[in-house]
Amino acid sequence: MSIPTFTAGVPAIDHHSHAGYVRPGERLEGIDALQRENAMGYIEANLPVAAFDAFVAARAAGDAGELARLEADHGIQALFDESSTFQSTSVYGVSLAEGTRALYGELDHAEAVRVSTQQREEDFPGLYDRALEVSETALVLTDIPAIDTQSWSPERYKPIGRIDPYLYPFGHPGFRRRGSDTPRFQRVFSSILRDLLDAEGLDEPPTTLGAYLEFVRSSIIRRHESGFVGLKIASAYVRSLDFTRRTREEADAAYALLRQDAGAVETPAYTALADYLIFAIAELAVERELPMQIHTGMGHAEPGLLLSGADPRHLEPLLSDRALNRLRVILIHGGYPYTSHLAALSQAHGNVFVDFSWMPYLHHHALERMLQEWLELLPADKVMFGTDTGQPEFHVASVARGRLLLDRALASGVADRLWTTTQADWLARRVLNENLCRVYGLEAL
Numbered sequence: 001m002s003i004p005t006f007t008a009g010v011p012a013i014d015h016h017s018h019a020g021y022v023r024p025g026e027r028l029e030g031i032d033a034l035q036r037e038n039a040m041g042y043i044e045a046n047l048p049v050a051a052f053d054a055f056v057a058a059r060a061a062g063d064a065g066e067l068a069r070l071e072a073d074h075g076i077q078a079l080f081d082e083s084s085t086f087q088s089t090s091v092y093g094v095s096l097a098e099g100t101r102a103l104y105g106e107l108d109h110a111e112a113v114r115v116s117t118q119q120r121e122e123d124f125p126g127l128y129d130r131a132l133e134v135s136e137t138a139l140v141l142t143d144i145p146a147i148d149t150q151s152w153s154p155e156r157y158k159p160i161g162r163i164d165p166y167l168y169p170f171g172h173p174g175f176r177r178r179g180s181d182t183p184r185f186q187r188v189f190s191s192i193l194r195d196l197l198d199a200e201g202l203d204e205p206p207t208t209l210g211a212y213l214e215f216v217r218s219s220i221i222r223r224h225e226s227g228f229v230g231l232k233i234a235s236a237y238v239r240s241l242d243f244t245r246r247t248r249e250e251a252d253a254a255y256a257l258l259r260q261d262a263g264a265v266e267t268p269a270y271t272a273l274a275d276y277l278i279f280a281i282a283e284l285a286v287e288r289e290l291p292m293q294i295h296t297g298m299g300h301a302e303p304g305l306l307l308s309g310a311d312p313r314h315l316e317p318l319l320s321d322r323a324l325n326r327l328r329v330i331l332i333h334g335g336y337p338y339t340s341h342l343a344a345l346s347q348a349h350g351n352v353f354v355d356f357s358w359m360p361y362l363h364h365h366a367l368e369r370m371l372q373e374w375l376e377l378l379p380a381d382k383v384m385f386g387t388d389t390g391q392p393e394f395h396v397a398s399v400a401r402g403r404l405l406l407d408r409a410l411a412s413g414v415a416d417r418l419w420t421t422t423q424a425d426w427l428a429r430r431v432l433n434e435n436l437c438r439v440y441g442l443e444a445l
Contacts, residue, residue, distance in 0.1 A: 003405055004411050005403075005406060005419070006066065006406070006407055006408070006410045006411075006421075006424045006425050006427070006428040007063065007226070007403040007406055007407055007428045007432060008244055008403075009136075009178055009390045010136075010428055010429050010432045010433070011136055011137065011138040011432070011433060011434060011445045012135065012136060012137045012138065012385060012402070012403075012432045013137070013138055013139055013140070013329070013385070013401050013432065013436050013437070013442075013445070014137055014139070014140035014141065014357075014385070014386050015138040015141055015332075015357055015359035015384040015385060015386035015396070015436050016141060016143065016144065016160075016293060016332050016333075016355060016358075016387070017041065017082075017142045017154070017357075017386065017389060017390065017395070017397070018059075018142055018143050018144065018158055018388070018389060019128050019144075019150075019390055019392030020125070020128070020142055020144055020147050020148070020152040020159075020390070021142070021144045021145075021252075021315065021390045022124065023199065026179065028120040028121055028124060029117060029120070029391060030112070030113045030114070030115075030116035030117030030118075031096060031100055031112055031113055031116045031122065032113045034096055034385065034391060034394070035080070035083075035087060035093075035096070035253050036395070037082075037300075038082055038087055038092055038300075038301045038303075039079070039083035039087070040179075040181075040246045040300075040302040040311035041179070041182070041300075041301045041302035041303065042079060042082070042083040042086070042301075043055070043076060043079050043080065043372035044178065044179055044302055044303060044314070045084070046050055046079050046325075047076070048076055049178075050225075051070060051073070051074055052180075052259065053180075053260050054066065054375045055067070055070050055071060055074075055076060056180045056394045058070065059226050060253040073300075077424060079413070081158070083218055090362075091315075091361060091362055091364050092361055092362055092399075095360070095361035095394060095398065095401065096361075096393055096394065096397070096398065097396040098396070098401075099131075099211065099391075099392070099393030099394055099395070099396040099397035100112050100393050101114075102118065102134055102393075102396045102397070102400075103127070103130065103131060103392060103393060103396060104116065104119075104135065104214070108268065109217060116393070125151045125152050125153075126255075126324045127392050127395070128152075128343055128392045128395070129153075129156070129280050130392070131392035131393075131395045131396050131414050132156065132395070132414070134177070134396050135395060135396045136399070137395070137399055138156075138433065138445050139156045139157070139158060139438070140156065140157055140158070140387075140395075140432070141158050141159075141181070141229060141386075141440070142157050142158070142159055142160065142390075143159075143162060143232050143234075143293075144161075144193060144278055145161070145162070145192045146159075146195070147227075149227070153334025158228075158229045158298050158442075159223075159227060159228045159229070160228065160229065160230045160231065160232050160235070161220070161223050161228045161230075161231055161232065162189075162192070162219075162231070162232045162234055163231050163232065163233055163277075163278070163281050163292075164185075164189050164232075164233060164235050164438065165189045165190070165192040165193035165196060165236050165273040165430075166193065166196070166219070166272060166277060166281065167189075167235065167273075167277050167278060167385065168186075168189055168193070168218075168238075168259040168270065169193065169205040169258070170187070170259060171190055171262055171263035171268075171384055172186045172189075172190075172207065172238060172270065172377060173265075173266065173267045173270050177303065177304075177306075178301030178303040178304075179304045180302065180304070181237065181299065181300050181302045181303065181304025181305065182237055182238055182303075182304035183304075185234065185237040185238050185304070186238055189238070189417060190359070191330050194443060196219050197215070198298065199219065199222070200215055200218055200219055200222075202215060205259070207259070208252075208255070208445070209251055209252050209256075210247075212255065213277075213280060216281065216284075217284060218284035218308075219306075220281065220284060220288070220290075221284075222286065222289060224288055227288075229441075229442070230289075230290055230291040230292065230293060230305040230440060231285055231290050231291070231292045231293070231439050232292065232293040232294070232295070233278070233292065233294045233295065234295045235274070235295075236295045236299070236305055236309060237295070237299055237304060237305045238311040239270075239271065239309065240275070240308075240310075240314055241274050241296070241309060241310060241311070241312065241314035241315050242309070242311035242314040242317075243278050243279070243314075243315070243317065243318045244275050244276045244277075244317055245275070245279050245317065246272050246276040246279075247276075248276070250272050250276065250438060251276035251432075252270075253268040253272075253276075254270075254272040254273040256272065256274060257269050259274075261334075266285065268302070277323075278318070279318075279323075280325055281445070282321075282322070282324050283323055284317070285327055286323070286324060286327050289441065290404050290440050291328040291329070291330060291440055292327060292328070292330070292376070292425075293327050293329075293330045293332050293355075294312075294315065294322045294329060294330070294331055295310070295313075295332060295333060296310055296312040296315075296332065296335035296338065296342060297310055297312070297333050297335035297336045297337065297338050297339075297342075298310070298333075298336050298337065307337075310338075311338055311341070312331055312335050312338050312341050313338075313341055313345075315331075315345070316345070318350050319345060319352060320349075322435060324442065326351060327351060328353070328439050329351060330352075330353045330354065330355055331345065331351045331354050331355075331386065332353065332354075332355045332358075332364075332386065332388070333348065333355070333356070333357055333358040333359065333388060334354070334355070334356040334357075334358070334359045334367070334370055335354075336359065336362075336363065336366065339366075339370045339373070339374075340352060340373065342354045343373060343374050343377050343378060346378055346382050346386045346403050347378055348379060349383045351378065353381075353382050353383070353384060353435065353439060354374065354378075354382060354383055354384070354418070355383070355384040355385065355386045355387075356370065356371070356383070356385065356402070357387055357388035358386070358387070358388035358389075358396070358419055360387060360398035360399070360401040360405070361389065361394050361397055361398045363400065364401070364405070367401075367406045368408050368409055369404050371383075371405060371406055371408075371409035372409045372412055372413070375409060375413065375427060375431075376413065376418060380426070380427055380430050380435075381430065381435050382435065383430070384431065384435050384436050384439075385402050385406070385431055385432050385433075385436075387399065387402070393413040400428075403432075406428060406431060407428075410424040410427060410428060411424070426435065432445050
């Protein structure tokens with residue numbers, strides 16, 4: 001029996017994307033780069049720690065000689081190839097293959113790598129536009145430091161700004177665990193902060209917390225006025241989501257201590273300052289009516305993010321704060337494996353919403369079960385669709401799989417007499433675009 005297609009003809013809006021995240025001078029790579037990215041945890045687990053650290057450093061520096069030496073000593077390419085084989089049966093691998101076929105047709109792997117690389121190099125925005133057209137996506141909200149509005153249409157690509165760079169004006173405490181994922185996020189946050197300071201005419205963080213707060217406020221307002229439609233917290237990759245409101249005195253002391261000698265300061269000072277800044281920025285978001293996305297749940301396929309620190313229950317002090325009752329918070333990625341916790345937090349707070357970005361190309365049966373659970377528990381205005389990808393192949397596959405699994409969840413509800421077909425049609429529109437438009441103040445489609 002065929003599944004009713006409640007989502008057919010309903011334009012999608014991608015709540016969480018990374019479309020257009022191309023830094024100046026960055027070399028664009030094809031689908032093989034996506035396989036390598038998802039293989040990093042496998043590489044890390046099969047190399048001596050020192051060799052893996054040297055490999056990561058050599059890749060970042062473009063040191064061909066060191067990479068050749070490491071390849072000769074450790075056979076790293078064979079590990080990548082082996083990981084790609086193992087990935088092929090995961091939803092990640094299946095979705096990459098599906099999206100590749102949808103955009104380029106039936107090609108062998110080598111030719112698909114060549115074509116996907118060539119089309120990125122020739123016209124990456126045009127390739128992404130085609131992915132939106134193929135998937136019937138009207139627009140995306142893209143998590144990006146800045147966007148080239150000449151190449152990426154403001155009508156189709158609306159930026160979301162991470163607040164994380166503002167939270168760590170003096171960098172981060174030393175990283176002593178496995179993997180390179182957390183250090184990568186630390187470097188990205190620091191790099192973006194340098195750009196944001198430069199945009200405000202500053203060479204470095206100001207000498208006082210008061211002056212730094214003025215910079216943060218000015219920077220966020222400038223970005224909002226330039227077209228940014230929301231904010232995001234991705235700090236689960238570098239610390240726990242246990243955000244605690246701090247006093248100004250605590251924050252002043254931490255700022256002064258870190259400014260004097262950040263390298264000699266222990267973690268509590270970094271945490272106290274970031275906590276204070278999170279609440280200050282959240283209050284500005286209320287003032288400016290800027291929704292805030294928060295990463296919850298699992299991270300990338302490499303050690304770094306601590307799953308226990310990404311438990312959304314850590315957010316209860318933030319979500320329960322009286323000054324933030326009108327902050328529109330969207331807990332993203334389905335919070336896997338804490339999906340029920342996300343739904344419970346949203347059910348208890350009228351200003352808290354949930355999205356299932358990332359899940360369409362990582363999960364199949366789990367996402368269908370989760371949508372059944374969320375849609376039967378939560379009011380119809382609470383759930384949003386998203387992809388969490390900056391890659392056109394994954395975008396096409398994620399929209400197709402998201403539609404399929406939403407149709408299945410809705411069909412199950414109709415069969416069980418939870419909803420009429422009219423209500424299921426309504427829910428499909430709400431999840432795919434209307435809820436997002438309402439929360440972000442965008443024109444409904």
